[in-house]
Amino acid sequence: MDEVPGSVGTSASFSLRLGQTMFASxxxxxxxxxxxxxxxxxxxxxxxxxxLLIPWSFTLALVDGYSVLVKCPIRQPGILLIIVVGDWVLSTLTLAAACSTASVVNLLLNSHGPFCPPKFCSRYQISAVMAFLSWFLSLASSLFNLWLLPSL
Amino acid sequence: MDEVPGSVGTSASFSLRLGQTMFASxxxxxxxxxxxxxxxxxxxxxxxxxxLLIPWSFTLALVDGYSVLVKCPIRQPGILLIIVVGDWVLSTLTLAAACSTASVVNLLLNSHGPFCPPKFCSRYQISAVMAFLSWFLSLASSLFNLWLLPSL
Known part of the structure; x- marks a missing residue:
């Protein structure tokens, strides 16, 4: 079986998970x-x-780090399927949250009301951008694992 | 090759496409x-x-209807891949649009400002619900076709 870069138990996957945890935090x-x-x-x-996303990504980062250290990647189809589905559900929810936040921030910025002091609005914006980045990384993890799944 | 219900060229797929077109319209x-x-x-x-979603779904509904009538489903992997990727991109964009609309409507309803006469707000809400339904059907089409793809 050939190794798919980015699937569970590789160092690329470890970096992806660390990135997700970092951006989500x-x-x-x-x-x-x-x-x-x-x-x-x-x-x-x-x-x-x-x-929800932070503990999920952090746990899988620990699993990846352990797999890289002991050089024994996980190859059970059942576990891999759970990881793919979990990643996919969480990335969908993250996308929804990021879009909602971005559109609300945009409305608050444009309405010129007393809602949004400039200092707070820029923090909301940064938060939305970070959420989009963690969505992207989570989707990448899900796709890499999905790619590996049929070969098991 | 076994027939996957809901993949391109079946009557289930035709119904899915019609539903997408209807809800999006x-x-x-x-x-x-x-x-x-x-x-x-x-x-x-x-x-x-x-x-974007309406012409895409309507075109594929026509293709499905034609395939069902002449009993000759499409089985070229290249075309199927384009359909899967197109469906997936459009369903992601639809989800983003539906979430943005829903969160903005929610904000307009809660802010008690002069923004949103009740008649308009309920129309915005119905529009967001319809967008969520068309997202769901579009995702279903994409998954059914993805399921078929490895067997080609």
Whole structure:
């Protein structure tokens, strides 16, 4: 069986997972520290999803790191299927959260109301960008593992 | 080769495509007829994506109808790959548009401002629901065709 770069148990996958954890944590921190995010549904949703994505990616990063160290990649089709489906569901939810946040920030910026002091709005924007980046990395993980699945 | 229900050239696929076209048209009509959708970025984005999804689904509905009538389904891997990728890209964009619209409508409803007369807001909500339904059907088409792809 040939090794697919980016599938579970390779160093590329380890980097992808670390990137996901990093971007998701950054998104969560920019959104939740010191600003009143809970007054907007979309921002609460983003915080919830990031709270799901961070432990998932971090756990799989640990598994990848262990697999790389002991040079024994995971090749059970059942486990791989769970990882692919979990990644796919989480990346869909992350995309939804990122789009919602981005559109709400855009509306707040354009409405010229008293909603959004400039300091807060730029933090919301950075949070949305980080969420998009973690969506992209999560999708990449899912596709690489899906590519490996039929060869098992 | 066994027939996968829902893949290109079957009657199930024809129904899926008709459903996509119908829901996308309903979403477009509810959003664009008589309301000032162009003052919100998210609503303009929804209208753009629905304008892409409708001709795509309608063309593939015609292809499916023709294939069912002449009993000769399409089985070229190249064409199938284009359809899978196109469906997947369009379903991602539709999900993004639906989430953006839903979150903006939610914000407009909760902010108690002068933005959103109740008559318009309920039309925006119906439009978002229709967009979610067309996302779901488009994703189903993409998955059925992806399932068929490795067997070619």
């Amino acid at each position: 950054a998104s969560l921190l920019f959104m939740s520290l010191g600003v009143e995010f809970y007054s907007y549904t979309a921002f609460c949703y983003l915080v919830t999803i990031m709270g | 309903a979403s477009l009509l509810f959003m664009s007829l008589g309301v000032e959708f162009y003052s919100y970025t998210a609503f303009c984005y929804l209208v753009t994506i629905m304008g």
